[in-house]
Amino acid sequence: MKKALCALVFALGLGAASIASAALDAALVGKLAFGDNDEKIAAIRAFVAQGEAAAAPLLTALAEGQLQTAGERVLIVGDDGAIDAVSGEKVTPLPETRDDVIANNRVRGEVANAVAALRLLAPQREVRLKAVKELETGASVALLPLVKRAREKETDAEIRSALEQIAATIEVKSDDKATRLEAIRALAASDSPGTRSLLGSILLMQQGGRYVEPDEEVRRAAEESLKAVQGRLAWGERAGLLFAGVSLGSILLLAALGLAITYGLMGVINMAHGELIMIGAYATYVVQNLVRAYAPGAFDAYLLAAIPAAFITSGLVGMALERSVIRYLYGRPLETLLATWGISLMLIQAVRTLFGAQNVQVENPSWMSGGIQLLANVVLPWNRIMIIGFAALVVIAVGLLLTRTRLGLFVRGVTQNRAMASCVGVPTARVDTWAFGLGSGVAGLAGCALSQVGNVGPDLGQAYIVDSFMVVVFGGVGQLAGTVVAALGLGFINKLLESWSGAVIAKIAVLVFIVLFIQKRPQGLFALKGRAVEA
Amino acid sequence: MPVLNLAVPEGHPLYMSTFLVTLSGKIMCYAIVALAMDLIWGFAGILSLGHGLFFALGGYAMGMYLMRQIGRQGQYQSELPDFMVFLDWKELPWHWWMSDQFWWAMLLVVAVPGLLAFGFGYLAFRSRIKGVYFSIITQALTFATMLLFFRNETGFGGNNGFTDFKRLLGFDVTAPQTRVVLFAVTGATLLAALLLGRWLVTSKFGRVLAAIRDAETRIMFCGYNTLHYKLFIWTLSAVLCGIAGALYVPQVGIINPSEMSPANSIEIAIWVAVGGRGTLVGAIAGAGIVNAAKSIFTVAFPEYWLYFLGLLFILVTLFLPNGVVGLLRSKSRSAESAA
Numbered sequence: 001m002k003k004a005l006c007a008l009v010f011a012l013g014l015g016a017a018s019i020a021s022a023a024l025d026a027a028l029v030g031k032l033a034f035g036d037n038d039e040k041i042a043a044i045r046a047f048v049a050q051g052e053a054a055a056a057p058l059l060t061a062l063a064e065g066q067l068q069t070a071g072e073r074v075l076i077v078g079d080d081g082a083i084d085a086v087s088g089e090k091v092t093p094l095p096e097t098r099d100d101v102i103a104n105n106r107v108r109g110e111v112a113n114a115v116a117a118l119r120l121l122a123p124q125r126e127v128r129l130k131a132v133k134e135l136e137t138g139a140s141v142a143l144l145p146l147v148k149r150a151r152e153k154e155t156d157a158e159i160r161s162a163l164e165q166i167a168a169t170i171e172v173k174s175d176d177k178a179t180r181l182e183a184i185r186a187l188a189a190s191d192s193p194g195t196r197s198l199l200g201s202i203l204l205m206q207q208g209g210r211y212v213e214p215d216e217e218v219r220r221a222a223e224e225s226l227k228a229v230q231g232r233l234a235w236g237e238r239a240g241l242l243f244a245g246v247s248l249g250s251i252l253l254l255a256a257l258g259l260a261i262t263y264g265l266m267g268v269i270n271m272a273h274g275e276l277i278m279i280g281a282y283a284t285y286v287v288q289n290l291v292r293a294y295a296p297g298a299f300d301a302y303l304l305a306a307i308p309a310a311f312i313t314s315g316l317v318g319m320a321l322e323r324s325v326i327r328y329l330y331g332r333p334l335e336t337l338l339a340t341w342g343i344s345l346m347l348i349q350a351v352r353t354l355f356g357a358q359n360v361q362v363e364n365p366s367w368m369s370g371g372i373q374l375l376a377n378v379v380l381p382w383n384r385i386m387i388i389g390f391a392a393l394v395v396i397a398v399g400l401l402l403t404r405t406r407l408g409l410f411v412r413g414v415t416q417n418r419a420m421a422s423c424v425g426v427p428t429a430r431v432d433t434w435a436f437g438l439g440s441g442v443a444g445l446a447g448c449a450l451s452q453v454g455n456v457g458p459d460l461g462q463a464y465i466v467d468s469f470m471v472v473v474f475g476g477v478g479q480l481a482g483t484v485v486a487a488l489g490l491g492f493i494n495k496l497l498e499s500w501s502g503a504v505i506a507k508i509a510v511l512v513f514i515v516l517f518i519q520k521r522p523q524g525l526f527a528l529k530g531r532a533v534e535a
Numbered sequence: 536m537p538v539l540n541l542a543v544p545e546g547h548p549l550y551m552s553t554f555l556v557t558l559s560g561k562i563m564c565y566a567i568v569a570l571a572m573d574l575i576w577g578f579a580g581i582l583s584l585g586h587g588l589f590f591a592l593g594g595y596a597m598g599m600y601l602m603r604q605i606g607r608q609g610q611y612q613s614e615l616p617d618f619m620v621f622l623d624w625k626e627l628p629w630h631w632w633m634s635d636q637f638w639w640a641m642l643l644v645v646a647v648p649g650l651l652a653f654g655f656g657y658l659a660f661r662s663r664i665k666g667v668y669f670s671i672i673t674q675a676l677t678f679a680t681m682l683l684f685f686r687n688e689t690g691f692g693g694n695n696g697f698t699d700f701k702r703l704l705g706f707d708v709t710a711p712q713t714r715v716v717l718f719a720v721t722g723a724t725l726l727a728a729l730l731l732g733r734w735l736v737t738s739k740f741g742r743v744l745a746a747i748r749d750a751e752t753r754i755m756f757c758g759y760n761t762l763h764y765k766l767f768i769w770t771l772s773a774v775l776c777g778i779a780g781a782l783y784v785p786q787v788g789i790i791n792p793s794e795m796s797p798a799n800s801i802e803i804a805i806w807v808a809v810g811g812r813g814t815l816v817g818a819i820a821g822a823g824i825v826n827a828a829k830s831i832f833t834v835a836f837p838e839y840w841l842y843f844l845g846l847l848f849i850l851v852t853l854f855l856p857n858g859v860v861g862l863l864r865s866k867s868r869s870a871e872s873a874a
Binding site: 269271325328329333334335336337338339341342343344345346348349350353462466469470473504505507508511512514515516518519520 | 582658659661662664666667668670671672674675676678679682683685686797798801804805808838839841842844845846847848849851852853856
């Protein structure tokens, strides 16, 4: 807050410095410095009513305890000397005896509000736009004259309409019925959730059957406006929900895609899959640190190096596991489950030993922060959009790899009929290793993506293992398309339920749903047809 | 052992500390769970990753009774358990009905895991879910229930669970005498479970189970309805777990949702695998060996316990498919043939 105040004072200050010599009203400054709290607030409001932009540094100084008095004079005492509050001239030497001007919380709140309002008159468009956004909720009656004046002076259409909305939210509380009515009708054009609750509060019934708003006509107008606002907001909410669903779905998809290869195609129950994701995330962390240490200028591009690094690291670990342990357990799924669980425990502990048990910090590159403002109440963050795109790319790449390359042909051949594939000269053992490495590498890619949206810690993988298995099983084992549909579907259902019942219940409901679904249709959504399924 | 704790004076070489009594009581509870796991996994070939759930449910049923036994001695001196006062609840939720009656608690200990297992097993086995699929959905079930119990609104104390127990049937739970009695009851239960298990697996029923494990399709074509067999042993196994959980809670003094974490359930499988699948004694031995090792490791080198456990998982599945008991048996057999 303090920082924000300073920043805006600075922004104003550049414009105001030249006119600082245009002296402030000495009587008001006096009231601010010597008066009691009520007088101080009155003075602040007076500055706002005058639209005195040059008063901003003075007000900020008051809020931050930099305002002092020496006799009759009022001084702003900063780190580099003092200036006279009225004339804005430098005061040297500093008078010996000075008294602090004390501001309590009420005064400070008033100052914050006033400074924001004064920014409405700033010459820069961005500063005004920010000020408008801040005032959208909680503008007080005292600001009304200033807001109106700003509206008249405003040339930018967007800020102008926002100012009209702010004026309307203030005038809704007016005593005059016609003003209220007009304000309420103006609010119908709003698309902010704050307006919705404001209009809702007008329609509330108090205890004893009396309405907050006594006038019937005004109530009817409020109802109509509310309907208009709600209609507009509902679209935004629907769009937001859809986006959240797709976003969660893409994360699930990335996490499950590797498993769709190792479990779905090869039939290996890899409980260490989550840990391969975790290794990918840590590989991203290491690359980030290396780039920061040796090429700080290229920090924004570190992800380009991290993606192959994550893929290769996880892929190599996966291939090593396949060669050393999993290979000896083909055809014994329950034993594979236990052994890979053991592997996952060791990997977790190894990461703890290497990097510590605490979460590590992976920063987004700057081009991934921020987002697109779709509607007033919907912002699509860049990192989520990137992950959706990334997931799509990975799915396409894996799909092409499996259907269009020699390795993909071998993998499918070995999956369908190992003995026959071996007979026609496919090196089945090597294909197994490569396929497992590919699945693990994709898990590493998932880890790289997850590091951009969540915490990176040794337990990262544990959170995804149950979900990943659910997605693969739900989609149907051995079906890439099934995995895609299942991931997006589950992500969407999860978010939909979440908006009704909260995150935990939604998650439980989804798990129970899948458990019941598997009872009904053990082969998953997209089943392989034919007798081979039973085997 | 318990006698050594009470009758032998402290400082005597044969004296057993209360800590050791509690520890071995705890391990015996685990042994009952391992036994239950062995019945379903070793003999019927169904790997459950949900036994931690049944164990915790039994524990929670007992915990509810113990919470009510605290009475007004809690921190807030209320009739309600402390966490409810903390959440500003005015009365007990419906599922706490009758929870101050011991017999009701005992009924819940058996009925809740039993009914859940019966319902779940009926659905799963009827649609012929087996193998890894079954393992994964039991894991999902356990995970979902854990999330549910983590919530304060569920009415089981959220992530803190139940603790600070004072009395059991009017006796002080922390008193050495009570602990010794609990120890003895646990021991007796373990023995009874072992005898029951032995009787079951050596009877015709046990042979059908083994047949299901080795060739389920064939036994179905022979005219057996495998659903009934699997469902019975699955439910029995869950009930045994529930009882073990109920004995575990007053000895350890705490129950919280982390008992249901998927990791715990998988660990149960490794006890059985270490001891030897398909041998009841092996399961008990495995629970003892792994947990004794855990007690030593986590005190002496806490850093390395997970490495050790992970290695145990890998080595046992790769090199010791029949566990320690299997190893000993094959040793003695080869010794016999040599002689």
